[in-house]
Amino acid sequence: MFIRPVISHRPRWVLYRGPLSTVLLSKGLSAACLALCLGLATGMSQARADIVTFTLTGPAIYGTLGGVPFAAPFTITAQADPALMTFGTVDYGVPLPNGALPAVSTITIDGFSPVVFTDSSFGPFQTDGSQVAGPGFFLAGFGLPAIDGGIFNGFYSQGVVSGNALVDVSFGVSQGFNFETSGGTLIVNSNDVGLSSYGPIVSAAAVPEIDPAGVGSVLALVAGSLGMLERRRRRMA
Numbered sequence: 001m002f003i004r005p006v007i008s009h010r011p012r013w014v015l016y017r018g019p020l021s022t023v024l025l026s027k028g029l030s031a032a033c034l035a036l037c038l039g040l041a042t043g044m045s046q047a048r049a050d051i052v053t054f055t056l057t058g059p060a061i062y063g064t065l066g067g068v069p070f071a072a073p074f075t076i077t078a079q080a081d082p083a084l085m086t087f088g089t090v091d092y093g094v095p096l097p098n099g100a101l102p103a104v105s106t107i108t109i110d111g112f113s114p115v116v117f118t119d120s121s122f123g124p125f126q127t128d129g130s131q132v133a134g135p136g137f138f139l140a141g142f143g144l145p146a147i148d149g150g151i152f153n154g155f156y157s158q159g160v161v162s163g164n165a166l167v168d169v170s171f172g173v174s175q176g177f178n179f180e181t182s183g184g185t186l187i188v189n190s191n192d193v194g195l196s197s198y199g200p201i202v203s204a205a206a207v208p209e210i211d212p213a214g215v216g217s218v219l220a221l222v223a224g225s226l227g228m229l230e231r232r233r234r235r236m237a
Contacts, residue, residue, distance in 0.1 A: 052200060054078050054103075054124040056141050056155060058171045059194025065112055066184025072110035076142045076155060078103040078124055082202040088127035100125040100145050100154070107181065115183035121145055122154075122179075126201060129158065136160045140198045143174070153177045157198040165199025 056076045063070065080103035103123035108114040122144055129137040138161050143154015152174070159169025171194060179186040 050083060051079050051081055052202070054080060054142075054198075054200070056124075056157060056196065056198045058155065058157075058173075058196040059192040061109070061173060061188045061191045063186065063188040063190075065109060065115070065181070065186050068112075070109050070112060072112075074107055074109045074155075076105055076107045078105040078142065080124060082200075085124075085126060085202060088125065100143055105142055107186070113183070115181040115186070117142075118180045118182060119144060125154070125156075134160075138166055138201060140166060140201060153179070157196040161201050164201050165197065166201065167197050167199075168195045169197070171196035 054077065058074055060071055060073050080101050085101045100121065101123045102121050105117045105122050105124070106114045107117065122142065124140070124142050126138060126140040129139050137159065139156055139158045141154055141156030143152060143156065146152045155171075155173045157166045157169045157171055159166050171191065173188050173191050175188055175190060177187070179188075
């Protein structure tokens with residue numbers, strides 16, 4: 001659908017139907033309409049790029065990084081779009097995540113420079129454990145996708161959600177597993193029985209999908225509104 005001006009003593013507009021939604025605007029409304037269209041389109045684009053930083057902090061872990069021993073607390077972070085998260089469910093007797101969101105994940109162990117996990121499938125995960133431990137219980141952290149037999153390797157917090165995070169909850173790690181990083185092989189042999197934190201906890205309902213055709217719908221809506229305004233102006237003239 002497009003609009004073509006018809007020459008007369010007073011500018012007016014005639015609406016035509018066509019295969020393309022091309023809109024030619026009058027001088028008085030062009031700037032305002034363009035600003036509105038760009039603003040709405042930009043807002044949609046920003047909504048699709050809903051990147052958040054997932055963070056897991058834990059108590060002291062004991063092991064080696066690149067052959068160098070350590071005994072220190074740690075932090076793992078990754079930036080990712082929660083819309084791409086696969087939300088798992090903990091089943092009875094099998095408290096394991098169903099998957100992880102691949103993302104560039106960095107671990108910082110106190111006393112060491114930050115290193116990046118090099119396995120491209122490593123990333124944050126979140127799993128609903130309410131069937132096992134009651135409403136609001138989550139198992140969440142960073143790791144590799146569970147493989148055949150339900151074997152999971154990673155770092156995780158487990159407990160009840162407070163706000164949009166797991167705060168001051170129990171911690172666990174896959175002991176003895178070789179995690180490959182940019183600083184060499186990371187092996188955790190044990191960990192303190194301490195508290196950890198993970199966040200944010202997101203839910204599928206909180207991450208709406210946006211149709212890429214939405215911008216076209218916005219333009220069509222604006223064009224229709226302009227048509228009504230023009231008809232009203234002509235009646236009042």
